[in-house]
Amino acid sequence: MAERRKSMHGEWSSRWVFIMAATGSAVGLGNIWKFPYITGENGGGAFVLLYLLCIAIIGIPIMMAEILIGRRGRQSPINTMATLAKEASHSPHWKFLGWSGVVAGFLILSYYSVIAGWALSYVFRSAGGSFDGASADEVGAIFDGLLASPESLLAWHTIFIVMTMMVVARGVRHGLEKAIRFLMPTLFMLLLILVGYALNTGAFSQGLEFLFSPDFSKLSQDSVLVAMGHAFFTLSLGMGAIMIYGSYVPHKASITGTTFYIAGADTMVALVAGMAIFPIVFANGLEPGAGPGLIFVTLPIAFGQMPGGLFFGTLFFVLIVFAAWSSAISLIEPAITWLVENKGMKRATASIGAGIVTWFVGVGTVLSFNLWSGYKLFDKTFFDLLDYLTANIMLPLGGLMIAVFAGWIMTKQATQEELHMHDHFGYRMWRFLVRYVTPLGVTVVFLNAIGVI
Numbered sequence: 001m002a003e004r005r006k007s008m009h010g011e012w013s014s015r016w017v018f019i020m021a022a023t024g025s026a027v028g029l030g031n032i033w034k035f036p037y038i039t040g041e042n043g044g045g046a047f048v049l050l051y052l053l054c055i056a057i058i059g060i061p062i063m064m065a066e067i068l069i070g071r072r073g074r075q076s077p078i079n080t081m082a083t084l085a086k087e088a089s090h091s092p093h094w095k096f097l098g099w100s101g102v103v104a105g106f107l108i109l110s111y112y113s114v115i116a117g118w119a120l121s122y123v124f125r126s127a128g129g130s131f132d133g134a135s136a137d138e139v140g141a142i143f144d145g146l147l148a149s150p151e152s153l154l155a156w157h158t159i160f161i162v163m164t165m166m167v168v169a170r171g172v173r174h175g176l177e178k179a180i181r182f183l184m185p186t187l188f189m190l191l192l193i194l195v196g197y198a199l200n201t202g203a204f205s206q207g208l209e210f211l212f213s214p215d216f217s218k219l220s221q222d223s224v225l226v227a228m229g230h231a232f233f234t235l236s237l238g239m240g241a242i243m244i245y246g247s248y249v250p251h252k253a254s255i256t257g258t259t260f261y262i263a264g265a266d267t268m269v270a271l272v273a274g275m276a277i278f279p280i281v282f283a284n285g286l287e288p289g290a291g292p293g294l295i296f297v298t299l300p301i302a303f304g305q306m307p308g309g310l311f312f313g314t315l316f317f318v319l320i321v322f323a324a325w326s327s328a329i330s331l332i333e334p335a336i337t338w339l340v341e342n343k344g345m346k347r348a349t350a351s352i353g354a355g356i357v358t359w360f361v362g363v364g365t366v367l368s369f370n371l372w373s374g375y376k377l378f379d380k381t382f383f384d385l386l387d388y389l390t391a392n393i394m395l396p397l398g399g400l401m402i403a404v405f406a407g408w409i410m411t412k413q414a415t416q417e418e419l420h421m422h423d424h425f426g427y428r429m430w431r432f433l434v435r436y437v438t439p440l441g442v443t444v445v446f447l448n449a450i451g452v453i
């Protein structure tokens with residue numbers, strides 16, 4: 001066996017800590033904000049089915065690949081790719097894959113932070129009682145008012161970037177780790193309380209039907225690509241976030257079991273969020289395809305009406321902020337580790353630099369909701385384009401290459417060693433998926449999106 005490497009950035013104290021951190025990365029705005037609104041835009045059940053299918057046959061094998069690559073390389077994704085490629089007698093140029101991940105991470109964080117800023121502002125709105133007894137129209141007006149103000153959006157975006165960089169500067173283990181342990185279960189409990197509320201809206205079965213009864217005629221040309229892109233986005237795959245977290249995993253930990261746990265938890269949170277939100281949408285005569293504002297115009301109505309809503313509403317938005325926070329740190333971690341390894345920077349300096357760059361790109365997203373809302377390319381605003389480019393193109397392409405790397409470039413012996421598997425059925429199945437099914441699946445979806453098939 002090759003000599004075991006050590007990460008210069010440290011190691012998780014246990015497998016559980018890794019599970020918490022990776023779940024913290026996976027569960028975020030993607031589950032609570034993005035999943036409901038894109039499901040609404042893409043007609044519901046059939047889209048959800050496609051998304052689940054992508055998680056199972058594309059997401060899970062790639063997550064295993066990312067963790068095992070990370071743990072074997074034990075460096076920033078850029079250096080890990082170069083090292084492992086050389087180890088397998090291939091070109092070190094594979095490090096471009098690490099680079100494309102770093103770029104994707106910056107781009108995603110730049111708009112992720114703006115949306116997290118909406119949630120931050122809602123914490124204060126909610127605590128101040130703005131949503132108390134508010135009608136759908138009143139909540140809609142509050143949300144529109146927020147989007148119309150570049151100053152407010154910019155202020156919240158700035159605060160979120162500073163929060164993220166403060167944690168990143170301290171290192172993953174001393175950063176959010178402790179908070180996440182408590183926050184994740186609380187978030188889940190609150191989602192269940194919301195489902196309880198949704199049960200009494202009178203539109204629960206309509207919500208469930210929308211989510212779970214597939215009607216393929218409702219899919220659009222783009223839906224399959226969006227479903228696949230979201231599978232990558234929600235599991236934090238294709239850009240090195242899970243790879244870098246994998247690089248801190250103790251050697252003994254089992255990768256397969258861990259992956260199922262993370263993917264399962266992530267999927268549960270998304271589905272439960274959907275079960276809470278759609279009944280509220282239908283009970284209030286709102287539009288499921290309302291777009292990125294969906295949860296920001298539906299949930300406040302629910303909290304505004306339920307007993308203790310001021311408290312639960314405020315807590316809920318606090319938890320969304322934390323979920324976003326624990327995802328945001330993983331978006332920038334690959335870049336930080338590279339700056340530390342190759343440029344000899346301190347984590348703190350690297351974090352400040354990365355924060356400034358991300359902040360500037362984020363200004364484009366802030367303006368795309370107001371001053372620049374008229375500027376469109378392919379009928380998309382700056383924010384729409386960035387979201388589309390990263391989630392639907394960069395992440396799946398990155399994931400495709402990661403699968404090829406794990407399946408075709410690394411030796412069988414190396415992947416078996418990391419997965420702690422012999423030539424058993426489980427291993428053969430995984431290898432078949434990353435070698436054939438995943439690359440082919442991603443390619444077919446791309447070809448379908450551009451109308452070739």
Ligand code: PHE
Nearest residue numbers: 026028029030233234236241
């Ligand atoms: N998975 C996160 C979410 O669902 C977003 C994310 C994407 C985080 C890619 C890291 C890497 O919100």
